[in-house]
Amino acid sequence: GQQLNQSPQxxxxxxxxxxxxxxxxxxIFNTWLWYKQDPGEGPVLLIALYKAGELTSNGRLxxxxxxxxxxxxxxxxxxxxxxxxIYFCAGEAAGNKLTFGGGTRVLxxx
Amino acid sequence: NAGVTQTPKFQVLKxxxxxxxQCAQDMNHEYMSWYRQDPGMGLRLIHYSVGAGITDQGxxxxxxxxxxxxxxxxxxxxxxxxxxQTSVYFCASIREPGQGYGYTFxxxxxxxxx
Numbered sequence: 001g002q003q004l005n006q007s008p009q010x011x012x013x014x015x016x017x018x019x020x021x022x023x024x025x026x027x028i029f030n031t032w033l034w035y036k037q038d039p040g041e042g043p044v045l046l047i048a049l050y051k052a053g054e055l056t057s058n059g060r061l062x063x064x065x066x067x068x069x070x071x072x073x074x075x076x077x078x079x080x081x082x083x084x085x086i087y088f089c090a091g092e093a094a095g096n097k098l099t100f101g102g103g104t105r106v107l108x109x110x
Numbered sequence: 111n112a113g114v115t116q117t118p119k120f121q122v123l124k125x126x127x128x129x130x131x132q133c134a135q136d137m138n139h140e141y142m143s144w145y146r147q148d149p150g151m152g153l154r155l156i157h158y159s160v161g162a163g164i165t166d167q168g169x170x171x172x173x174x175x176x177x178x179x180x181x182x183x184x185x186x187x188x189x190x191x192x193x194x195q196t197s198v199y200f201c202a203s204i205r206e207p208g209q210g211y212g213y214t215f216x217x218x219x220x221x222x223x224x
Binding site: 004006009033035040041042043044045048088090092097098099100101102103 | 114143145150151152153154155158168200202207212213214215216217218
């Protein structure tokens with residue numbers, strides 16, 4: 001089946017830092033979605049991308065749909081403590097099935 | 111508030127027991143799906159439904175059954191629980207996939223099989 005490689009698996013942030021994560025696939029997707037999951041909750045949609053090359057922002061979040069349709073990145077600018085959580089990329093292919101990356105766990109630097 | 115409601119939030123089963131995880135949405139979404147979440151593996155699709163009366167298998171369907179008798183409800187049944195089914199289960203719905211709106215997820219059911 002389709003697989004999404006999401007990196008990094010985890011990262012530590014310091015307040016004010018910019019962070020970046022990405023997803024790559026061997027398959028083409030029609031839509032890329034980025035979700036955030038807080039402890040004990042389900043994933044919540046952050047950004048949806050549905051055109052190759054599209055760059056979309058949502059507040060401090062910016063995401064891009066790769067031109068090859070096989071990758072996407074998410075940037076968080078000026079991170080704050082509430083940015084802690086697990087971020088998932090998801091690709092939607094023909095047949096309307098979502099494939100999720102393994103997640104990027106964002107933690108606060110001790 | 112409108113959304114996806116999952117019950118129960120927590121469940122412990124003994125190996126071999128059966129149970130049904132409930133999922134209901136009040137947004138009149140046609141498309142519903144079940145995922146399981148395991149550490150480091152993201153969410154994997156178990157079963158999905160594109161409308162009442164229609165279901166299909168996802169990536170990891172073995173050991174699970176679903177039915178969709180109404181638009182609102184999409185229960186997931188574990189026929190004979192196994193320790194490998196210990197996981198967090200999420201139900202999700204969307205009005206129409208491929209439109210960039212994203213899926214709405216429930217808050218999950220944490221299942222432990224002993």
